[in-house]
Ligand code: HEC
């Protein structure tokens with residue numbers, strides 16, 4: 001019998017003997033799992049928040065309490081891999097965001113702060129919240145502002161939280177996700193070690209291992225083709241010298257999450273079998289599991305005992321991600337050999353990632369770019385341009401090019417766009433950031449470079465200038481090529 005079941009039956013028992021609860025009853029039917037009867041809230045505590053792979057302690061109190069969470073959003077440039085930087089958007093200064101640990105029935109007073117140095121509005125959608133948008137609407141804030149909302153943790157489980165500000169995919173892709181554990185009042189059964197490991201993928205302008213600062217690639221994100229798939233925010237965040245460490249004979253509980261934004265993780269530990277998996281982070285416990293699926297925006301809790309020394313490799317068993325894109329973390333198990341369980345020499349070198357020596361296989365795209373593409377007519381450009389606009393630009397500039405006042409500038413009658421001699425090609429090719437004025441309104445935001453070829457850019461620009469500005473113009477791929485080269 002699991003703790004969850006015990007909790008549930010003891011609650012049922014209390015209800016049947018007519019125990020008098022002063023406060024609200026939430027439904028207690030088999031359909032809604034183990035939602036608990038809401039008891040009174042006593043006292044308050046400040047939540048302890050931790051960075052991966054650390055996990056905060058269980059709140060040690062016999063009764064439900066008010067938990068105050070203060071989470072600060074920070075946009076900052078950090079290491080994604082050796083020699084590779086990325087400007088992450090974070091919940092608390094690192095990726096994944098801070099781990100939050102509360103108990104079922106606790107009342108959470110949530111304060112979200114958007115640091116004044118940030119460029120963008122953000123919010124939070126906690127999957128542990130019962131309420132509209134998981135708190136997203138209630139928490140949307142501009143840089144330099146704070147928002148507060150309160151929720152009751154009705155359901156236990158391990159839940160993902162993430163930013164849900166438009167364009168949502170981009171906010172998540174830049175690292176805005178983390179985990180919140182809602183455990184039974186008395187806590188989960190004791191283990192020797194608990195770790196926090198969360199997978200997420202990054203879509204960069206360059207390829208895996210390309211040095212320097214990398215920008216977000218909207219095109220790769222749309223195609224679901226990340227160059228990096230990592231555990232805890234960077235290649236090697238918790239491997240090698242940063243590996244987690246335990247001793248032979250100790251038990252380990254992994255709180256696992258997948259921020260996505262796109263990929264499903266086939267989570268596996270090379271060298272172990274999970275004695276227990278809380279499937280999808282809920283109450284269902286499976287035993288003797290080799291690989292557990294963690295959906296994008298989902299979780300799992302995995303437990304095992306370390307019987308023999310050596311290095312355990314935590315991987316996404318979609319295996320190219322582990323060996324070629326960074327989806328690897330390690331636990332070093334130190335102690336004496338146990339030849340009854342395992343004999344023979346262990347070489348950890350066998351499993352080290354193949355590093356940046358990756359082969360460059362030319363993609364269809366660059367071949368296409370190398371080929372001379374015949375110029376298109378105006379109707380052809382308008383048709384292709386509309387499709388490309390909807391795929392690449394609409395998420396921010398809106399279908400009719402109106403933008404979102406204060407955040408995404410309009411393309412309709414934009415004086416800023418009209419003043420550019422390159423018709424805006426350079427903005428698509430290189431992206432744009434910093435303060436600009438569009439039709440008398442200030443914008444200070446980031447537009448990522450969009451990786452499109454000259455022909456595609458010619459079509460998008462033809463569409464924008466004709467459709468939104470009523471100009472009668474036809475832009476050629478050869479002109480875009482010229483602008484691309486002149487500004488290099
Ligand atoms: C992820 C959101 C996003 C996407 C996608 C995006 N933009 Fe932008 N765009 C912005 C932001 C933000 C700015 C303002 C940047 C600043 O403040 O410096 C901007 C500025 C511009 C500007 C100059 C300002 C203006 O309104 O005239 C043009 C032109 C433009 N974008 C065109 C495009 C085109 C064309 C595409 C598609 C190929 C595109 N953008 C895709 C966010 C985006």
Ligand SMILES: [Cu+2]
Pocket residue numbers: 089121122123163164165171176
């Ligand atoms: Cu955000």
